[in-house]
Amino acid sequence: MCPAVTDRSKPHFNGVVLRWARESSGVSIDEAAKKAGTTSDKVQAWEAELGVPTVRQARMLAELYDRPFLEFFRDELPVLAPLAPVPDFRLYHDASELKENRELTKVRMWAEEQRLNTLDLYEILGEDVPQVPAWLASSSAVDPERAAAEIRKSLNVPIEAQVGIPASERASFPRVLREKLERIGILVLKASSLRSLDARGLCIAQFPLPIIVFGNEAPSAQAFTIVHELGHVALKQSGISGAPNPKSSSAYEGTVEDWCNAFSAAFLVPEDILSTLIRKPPNPAPRIDDAELKALARQFAISPHAMVIRLVKLGYIRSAFYWDEKRPQLLKEEQDYRAGGRSEYYGSRYRSSRGDLYTSLVLEAWSTGRITNHNAAEFMGIKNIRHLEDIRSRFDV
Numbered sequence: 001m002c003p004a005v006t007d008r009s010k011p012h013f014n015g016v017v018l019r020w021a022r023e024s025s026g027v028s029i030d031e032a033a034k035k036a037g038t039t040s041d042k043v044q045a046w047e048a049e050l051g052v053p054t055v056r057q058a059r060m061l062a063e064l065y066d067r068p069f070l071e072f073f074r075d076e077l078p079v080l081a082p083l084a085p086v087p088d089f090r091l092y093h094d095a096s097e098l099k100e101n102r103e104l105t106k107v108r109m110w111a112e113e114q115r116l117n118t119l120d121l122y123e124i125l126g127e128d129v130p131q132v133p134a135w136l137a138s139s140s141a142v143d144p145e146r147a148a149a150e151i152r153k154s155l156n157v158p159i160e161a162q163v164g165i166p167a168s169e170r171a172s173f174p175r176v177l178r179e180k181l182e183r184i185g186i187l188v189l190k191a192s193s194l195r196s197l198d199a200r201g202l203c204i205a206q207f208p209l210p211i212i213v214f215g216n217e218a219p220s221a222q223a224f225t226i227v228h229e230l231g232h233v234a235l236k237q238s239g240i241s242g243a244p245n246p247k248s249s250s251a252y253e254g255t256v257e258d259w260c261n262a263f264s265a266a267f268l269v270p271e272d273i274l275s276t277l278i279r280k281p282p283n284p285a286p287r288i289d290d291a292e293l294k295a296l297a298r299q300f301a302i303s304p305h306a307m308v309i310r311l312v313k314l315g316y317i318r319s320a321f322y323w324d325e326k327r328p329q330l331l332k333e334e335q336d337y338r339a340g341g342r343s344e345y346y347g348s349r350y351r352s353s354r355g356d357l358y359t360s361l362v363l364e365a366w367s368t369g370r371i372t373n374h375n376a377a378e379f380m381g382i383k384n385i386r387h388l389e390d391i392r393s394r395f396d397v
Helices: 015-024 029-036 040-047 055-065 069-073 097-125 144-155 167-183 192-197 219-235 246-252 256-268 290-299 304-313 319-336 348-367 373-380 385-394
Strands: 187-190 201-204 211-214 239-241
Touching: 015 040, 015 055, 015 069, 029 040, 029 055, 055 069, 097 187, 097 192, 097 201, 097 211, 097 348, 144 219, 144 256, 167 187, 167 219, 167 348, 187 348, 201 219, 211 219, 219 239, 219 256, 219 304, 239 256, 256 304, 290 304, 304 319, 348 373, 348 385, 373 385
Parallel strands: 187 211
Antiparallel strands: 201 211, 201 239
C-alpha cells in the first residue's frame, strides 16, 4: 500500500522501521551494508537510531528491501496483511532454497500490494470492483479439453486472432490475452525476475481481483503461461508454476499443474484446428522434424515447447521424444532467451509490469484530481513525474 507520512514538515527517520524492512525482506546486515556502501556497524547504528543514512543510502536500502522510501519516515511499523498461502508447484532440483524463497516472497508481496492498490483505486473512484464471471469456473475432474473450449468461447478469443496472423503481429498475441483477462476482473502483472527463479508464472486466487503474474519469457511462451495461470483461476487454486521435472513425470500426471498445462495447450491449440494443418498418424510418430515443429508453433503464435507438449498429448508424437530428447533442448533455448529491443518510452516498463487495468485506474484518479501527482507516481512505482506524464500522453484513457 502507498505509505502515509504523518508529519511532513519535520520528517523523522525511523530506525525501527528500517530494521523491520530489512528483516521482513530476509536481507542480512552484511548484505545491507554492501548495498549502501558502508559497514555493518553503521547499518546497525542506523537501525538503533544512533545516526542516519544519507538520502542516497536510504534510497538504495529501500530498493534492496523492496519498500517505499517514505516508509522509513513513518511513526509506526506498517501493518501488512499476511501473505495468502500459495502452493509451490515448481518441480526442480539443486536450487538455492533460501534465496529462491526470499525472492519469490518479494514477488508475491509486490503482486498482492498491486491488488490492494487496485481495490483502493476503485474505492477512490467510487466504482464497483469487477467480479470474475460465473462461466470462468471449473474443476480438475472436468476434461481440460472441454473446459478450454467453453472458456475460450466465453472469453471471446476467436481463432482468427491467433492462427495464421502475420509474423509482425505474433508478439502482440499475449497482449490480446492480457486485455481479455483484465476486462473480466483479473489483474495480470509482469515480473521479469520470475524466470531467474525457475518459475514460469504465479496465480493468487483471491476474489475479487485474482492475480496472474507472468515473466520475461519470449512472447510465444508468455501466451502459454498466461493461459496456464488462467486455468489456476478457473480452479480457484493459487500456485507457483514451473516446468515439470522428467524424473517425476509419472507423479506429475493428474496434478493441478498437469490439468492447467493440458488446459492451456487445448485453449491455444484446439484439436479440430490442428487436425486441418497436420495429419495424425495411426500410432504416435517417434519424432517430428524441427522445421515442421517450429512452423506449426508459428501458425498458432506459441512456442515450440508448448506445441510439442500438445502433439504428445494428442498422440501425434511419442512422449519419449519430448522427455528424452526435445525437453532439454527447449529448456536451454528458453533459458538463453534474451528480450531484444528498447522500450518505446521509459515509462512503458512501469505500465507493462502493472498492466493497462491498473494503469488506467491510476491515470483516471490522477486526471480527475482524486489523487496527487505524488500519489500517482507512488502507485506506479515511478520516481520521476516526467515518466508518468509520458505514460499519460501515450495512454488512450
